[in-house]
Amino acid sequence: MERKKVIIDTDPGIDDFLALILAKSSEILDIRGITAVAGNQTLDKIAKNALGIAEFLKLDAPVAKGADKPLIFNQVTASIVHGDTGLGNFKLPVPSRDFDSRYAWDLIYDEAVAAKGELSIISIAPMTNIAIALYKYPELKHLIKNITAMGGSTENGNIGILGEFNFYVDPHAARSVFRSGIPINMIGLNVTSKTSMNDEEFGTLQGIKCKKPDDFFNLMNLYRSTHTAFGSQKTIAMHDSLAVAYEADPSILTMLETYVEIETGAGLCRGRSIINRNAAPNSKIAVDLDKKRFLSMVKDSFRIF
């Protein structure tokens, strides 16, 4: 079977790291490129992490740098969740190669042309790189098969009351991408939050046999300690991994076809993904997941750690 060609646009970030582990372990996905964008941390840290993760996972796909800030607004980071480096105190190997010489948007375009309409983008970061790719190469809308994006929410947000981080950080980019005509699968916070592992589910990770168990549990514990959303219980939600999992196996999510518009105003609704059931659909949005199967996919992927 021919594997699905994907570019992963990312801002690692701990949950991006977990998502990249899942993508690398997949027998279905063929990672054609990693593109880094300012988001969870500043671009210099993000890009360094992306290259280090590629080294750690023995990925040979090109790693390209993209935008160092959102299109219009000033950068907002999530260092409170991902630590000062974006990956806590996790030590990545020193990269044995350099970044691809192309910008993220040029790499996306070149891979889209090479894949002849079969390239998908997994977007797990602010959409700045993808928007710039569309401004430079409008014909991309005919070349990209689909975009599966972790972003938005039909319910509450995380950084805003209603705004989810990725869309909140660069709502102008998200709006451009949703309006591009490319089919979009929106994996919003309303569903990615349901991936939260409780203490019991987290406990089952202890049995995982991986090469660097100490590093692995340090990273997971750091990420987990930032998620104390529900009372005193620590949880760990793998938002970005769900977008990767959907691209690998669409049957894990229940989707709804609808129209999504992104609020670009700087006010109370900044970055909100507004669902309009009365307009012709431009997206599919996730409404529910098969959690058991998702967790088993994720646990399985950790063995490569």
Add this chain to the structure above:
Amino acid sequence: MIPVLFNCKGSSDDIAAVRKLTERSAFSLKGICIYTENGAEEITDFAKKLQIPVAFGAGEPLMMKENHTYSYGNSKRRAVDLIKDFVQANDNAVIVSDAPLTNIAAFLLCYPHMAEKIKCIAIAGGSIYSGNSTPCAEKNIYDDPEAAQIVISSSAPVVLFPLEATRGSSNTLMTVLCCLIDATCADTVECGVEIELESSCSRGCSIVDLFNKRNLKKIKVVTKTYVEKLNKLLESGKAGK
């Protein structure tokens, strides 16, 4: 000679401006970017005779409209790439814009490392107090406010010629260029400028922060031009007959 790229809409005024410019040896017109290919035949033919490269923009504001038809026409070179080649090949590159800033914003997004190589982006657009598209918004900004905000807030040096500065001028392009070579033709202040992107009645309005209340990156804003002085300069040899 100052190397110049002109970003315009390809109107008959633009053609007249280009003709005037090419008669002046102080400037060397290296390229013309036009907002859209539609209706640009005349200026394209004219530029071809003068062997000035022409490229087209997408003809739509940057933040795409619904079901956009965004495309770069049939030209071999996209506007963003003509600007890139121009900036790469010329030290002291001057870009003059009398159109929506879509092409220039797209260039700055696609080639972020090149902003600082530009000598100056001179923008005929915006206003300090009045407007023409709406009571407070000037047309070039109003037609693509997000692009204007991207250009003005970029790390490239920007000089803004708002409505108040170009009123009464018969040739915006030459007015802008003459002010650039002889600072005494204009009154200029350095201050922050921000574009209103949201409000329904003020969208596209350029807010000139004359008292620097918002602590923005400072650009040059021309508040007044001296028409007689400009005309003299144009007639004299200094602007390069």
